[in-house]
Amino acid sequence: MAMVAELAGVTVRRGNAVLLDSVELVVGEGERWVVIGPNGAGKTTLIQLLGAQLYPSEGVVGVLDEVIGTVDVFELRPRIGLSSSSLAERIPAGERVRDVVLSAGYAVVGRWREDYDDYDMERATRLLASLRIDHLAERTFGTLSEGERKRVQIARALMPDPELMLLDEPASGLDLAGREALVDTLSQLCEDPASPATVLVTHHIEEIPRGITHALLLDAGRVVAAGPIDETLTDANLSRTFGLPLTVEHRDGRWGARSRR
Numbered sequence: 705m706a707m708v709a710e711l712a713g714v715t716v717r718r719g720n721a722v723l724l725d726s727v728e729l730v731v732g733e734g735e736r737w738v739v740i741g742p743n744g745a746g747k748t749t750l751i752q753l754l755g756a757q758l759y760p761s762e763g764v765v766g767v768l769d770e771v772i773g774t775v776d777v778f779e780l781r782p783r784i785g786l787s788s789s790s791l792a793e794r795i796p797a798g799e800r801v802r803d804v805v806l807s808a809g810y811a812v813v814g815r816w817r818e819d820y821d822d823y824d825m826e827r828a829t830r831l832l833a834s835l836r837i838d839h840l841a842e843r844t845f846g847t848l849s850e851g852e853r854k855r856v857q858i859a860r861a862l863m864p865d866p867e868l869m870l871l872d873e874p875a876s877g878l879d880l881a882g883r884e885a886l887v888d889t890l891s892q893l894c895e896d897p898a899s900p901a902t903v904l905v906t907h908h909i910e911e912i913p914r915g916i917t918h919a920l921l922l923d924a925g926r927v928v929a930a931g932p933i934d935e936t937l938t939d940a941n942l943s944r945t946f947g948l949p950l951t952v953e954h955r956d957g958r959w960g961a962r963s964r965r
């Protein structure tokens with residue numbers, strides 16, 4: 705199977721802090737990974753490495769047949785779809801939703817002087833429709849609800865027809881109905897064989913969409929367990945990851961966990 709991303713012996717340090725410690729990961733074509741771990745585990749740092757936004761202190765990060773550090777990241781980034789709160793914070797409040805999505809083709813935030821052709825326009829319209837937000841195309845980003853913003857970010861991540869999609873906590877901050885609606889949408893994406901390889905980060909296993917094939921459990925920068933989700937998301941592994949006894953449930957394609965105390 706072709707490799708989409710690989711981390712080999714990757715450590716990230718900031719001062720005395722070790723954000724990621726000797727991490728190994730191989731994401732193959734067609735795989736959909738979820739990265740789970742408590743606050744501060746290093747999940748966002750991992751996504752930043754895969755998104756060519758950060759260099760490792762040690763080890764090798766390979767993404768789409770390129771090695772980070774030896775490649776022009778401005779050529780690589782448009783091949784990667786990224787949705788994260790730090791990217792969303794950089795979107796100007798006055799930017800029209802259609803332009804938020806269109807500008808992803810250039811991996812820039814904020815429309816400036818790029819030329820968009822009919823194909824780009826049609827693709828943006830199609831993506832907004834598939835995420836059920838086509839009625840918001842002319843609204844400004846700053847006027848949207850949290851759930852609507854999350855959908856715009858996913859449409860933006862898909863715009864460049866990426867070979868790798870990275871979703872950092874796509875359902876955070878949503879109410880129950882908003883979360884369930886978004887998990888349904890993400891499930892459709894993950895179950896679609898035409899979708900790119902995906903790495904999705906969450907704290908909550910209830911937010912894992914159907915169609916996720918693999919899981920990486922992280923704690924304090926270290927990999928607790930990684931592999932096919934059915935073998936990896938076990939009571940023992942999740943309990944080690946979060947440091948308390950947990951029982952994992954898997955029903956109708958969705959996951960849940962509760963404390964055994």
Ligand SMILES: Nc1ncnc2c1ncn2[C@@H]1O[C@H](COP(=O)(O)OP(=O)(O)OP(=O)(O)O)[C@@H](O)[C@H]1O
Nearest residue numbers: 718721723741742743744745746747748749750907
């Ligand atoms: N520049 C820095 N200097 C020191 N520590 C840092 C720096 N940046 C991040 N950290 C620490 O690295 C750890 C990992 O951060 P990261 O954002 O990757 O975790 P996370 O798993 O995404 O957390 P959360 O679930 O809370 O978003 C955290 O403890 C954070 O405080």
